[in-house]
Amino acid sequence: MESTAQESTTATFEEVERSGMKLAIKGRIVAIIFMGLWLIASRPLDRAIEFTAVLATFALLGALHYFVIGSGADRPWVKYFFITCDIALLSLAVVLSESFPTANLPQMMIFRFDVFQYYFIVLAVAAFSFSPGMLVWSGFAGSFGWLSTYAWITRNESNVFNWSDIPANPTQEQFYDIFFSPAFAPIGGRFQESLTFIVVAILIAIVMRRAKNTVLRQLEAERDRAAISQIFGRYVPESVVSAMIADKGALAPVERPATVLFADLAGFTQMTETAGARGTVEVINQFFDTATEIIGRHNGIVTQFQGDALLATFNLPVEDPEHASHAVSAAHDILASVNTKKFGGRDLSVRIGVATGNVMAGNIGGGGRQSYTVYGDAVNVAARLEEMNKDFGTSVLFTESTAGLMSGADARRIGETTVRGVQDPVAVYTL
DSSP states (O other), X not given: OHHHHHHHHHHHHHHHHHHHHHHHHHHHHHHHHHHHHHHHHHSOHHHHHHHHHHHHHHHHHHHHHHHHTTSTTOOTTHHHHHHHHHHHHHHHHHHHOOSOGGGTOOGGGGGGSSOTTHHHHHHHHHHTTTOHHHHHHHHHHHHXXXXXXXXXXXXXXXXXXXXXXXXXXXXXXXXXXXXXXXXXXXXXXHHHHHHHHHHHHHHHHHHHHHHHHHHHXXXXXXXXXXXXXXXXXXXXXXXXXXXXXXXXXXXXXXXXXXXXXXXXXXXXXXXXXXXXXXXXXXXXXXXXXXXXXXXXXXXXXXXXXXXXXXXXXXXXXXXXXXXXXXXXXXXXXXXXXXXXXXXXXXXXOEEEEEEEEEEEEXXXXXXXXXXXXXXXXXXXXXXXXXXXXXXXXOSEEEEHHHHTTOXXXXXXXXXXXXXXXXXXXXXXXXX
16 A cells, blocks of 8 residues: 555656756747847858757747657656757857858857857756756766766867966966967866856755655645545544654554444434435434534544444554543533534434543555454443433443543542443443
């Protein structure tokens, strides 16, 4: 069950990554269109055609990636491949571009222009993947592409000026001679840009990782809450929900002392004959809503609905040192509610049995359906005591084991009786 939930969460993140990449590609294509229009309007025709061809190649590469995402050809490494292609294509464009062809400038003067900033567009596209690994890869790949571009352009240059070529205390003329020389293309600047690019990529990856962890915790909490609500219903106390989420093994099979409450409507068969199907369902639902809310208020959990009866446990699945007192208090409040209000426009009568003892509990089921089920003598005794209210003329009966654990509550002993399935006589109490 846990592995299935983890697989579901992983699948959700993968779908978010795919959706993010598709959104980034759409945004990139729109940006390319606007950049193309600007270049056509602001550049000579021959240069505009060159830039447009490069942008069109980027757009086609993005479109190809868009159609691969989520298809049968998609693989975990595909997004890394396309982002690497983007960086390689951008680096190639820098290598082949000429700032002002008619001026016959050295190619390395390209580093005087704002071309490195375009690498950050690739990083922005990677960020849409919501993948920290993708961002780190893009950072190092972009840095490598930029440094490789510099190495290729300067490979045949015999004289490349760096910052170290400027004297320690230069005159203005000495500084201008180096700084404004066509051969001034300091490698230190390229390393600084590359390092900045990697640092930015790593910082965004860290933020992305933290965001993913936050979302993951939220998804897990919502999934756990949904599972708890699905098993136990809507009226689960917030404190119990939080404890069950914190204790991942709360629903694992367990055996420990617990108190069981069994409540059943009296005269239910006769009521069904006059109320009809719709009226009967309305009455039962209103009674169950009230009873489960009361039980939850006293740190109990309704584990089963059986026709017009319900079974609740205290100290299971979450520990409660005052489980006996809380169970009897819940029985008292259920009885008081039934005696003072109508359900579906009808007066009701309820019988309640409460017993304390060792109880085994766990998720039981098959075929993809499970329910939290409890077993033990205390379960059987609580059900028997509910029936025996008819013999004693009472509405609530509970065992001596329950009374002995109660604190600050009145318990009146009414005698001993034999309970089917229990060898020794059982001392019974009422309120």
